[in-house]
Amino acid sequence: MDVNYRWALVAFSVLLMLQTGPTSAQILGFYDMKCPRAESLVSLTVQQAVARDPTMAASIVRMHFHDCWVEGCDASVLLDSSPAWGPAEKEAGPNQSLRGFEVFDAAKAAVEAVCPGIVSCADIIALAARDAIVAVGGPTWQVPTGRRDGTTSTATSAGLNIPSSLFTYSQLLMNFLNHGFSEDEMITLSGAHTIGRAHCSAFMGRLYPTVDPSLDPAYAAQLKARCLPGGNPGIVVPLDPGTPDIFDNSYYLNLGAGRGLMPSDAALLNSGFSTSISQQNGQNGQFWTVKFANAMQRMGMMNLKLGLLGEIRTNCRVRN
Ligand code: HEM
Known part of the structure; x- marks a missing residue:
């Protein structure tokens, strides 16, 4: 095989992997050593929330869609408005009907209690969405973890990205x-x-x-x-x-x-x-x-902040 062609192939594969697949910073079992109970604590929180209120499963799933669709899956949808960026994503028209923010607070509190500063809010949303679908009888899938949290959130960006129910x-x-x-x-x-x-x-x-x-x-x-x-x-x-x-x-x-x-x-x-x-x-x-x-x-792998990008928020509603 021609050497240039081979290099082009390698470069293309790496690019493809970076864009679509788990990277070295995003792997299955990312928390196995750092916070072994992370995934089960998120699962438990979701199961309890859905047992209390079965309508909550849908709201958790929608939160994941609205998070990933706007600046990637970085939990920017959970941030409150702030003088730094003005009205946050959650204030945008289509996001005003989002619900379940307290479930993400509860999951975050549960993981922070056992391993502070380790588990991102973005991973919690991705895991919770999967667990919510399972809780209502749907399929499961593997969720590679290692996402980091975004540090900004604007209603304008949400307004530009979230599809409207009136769309053709x-x-x-x-x-x-x-x-x-x-x-x-x-x-x-x-x-x-x-x-x-x-x-x-x-x-x-x-x-x-x-x-x-x-x-x-x-x-x-x-x-x-x-x-x-x-x-x-x-x-x-x-x-x-x-x-x-x-x-x-x-x-x-x-x-x-x-x-x-x-x-x-x-x-x-x-x-x-x-x-x-x-x-x-x-x-x-x-x-x-x-x-x-x-x-x-x-969807859970859209435009991720990995490695040195972003942060691990202590409170999902505010940046550190
Ligand atoms: C195809 C474009 C889509 C449009 C225009 C759209 C729009 C909407 C709207 C307007 C609602 C009702 C919100 C309300 O009045 O409370 C809704 C609910 C919902 N959407 Fe979508 N959606 C779309 C795609 C998706 C996708 C891709 C997902 C997830 C993968 C999703 C998950 C949900 C869920 C689970 C609910 C129910 C939320 C609840 O009960 O709290 N939607 N959607």
């Missing part, structure tokens, strides 16, 4: 491609909406002034009974009306039956490719589950 199919696709995710991964990850809830404001436009004809009429009537114009802004509706706290593939079956809740859910049927992937995911839940776990693992 091409806006959704652009958003995912820009974040390094394929069309199939976008459809596959959207299946996370098989758990959790949305506020009426996220889909009111499908009910009033006229009902979106692509909605199943009986479902639309149920939604209208719950979401009244000028009604209580705190009211939420399950994303999957049948099994909102069970990780199954009914999200895709709902889509096909006109029971996708938000415009962005229904939009998945606006392209031939995504319609056929959604149908596949609906027909073969096991196949979707494997794709989901792989995509979640990849």
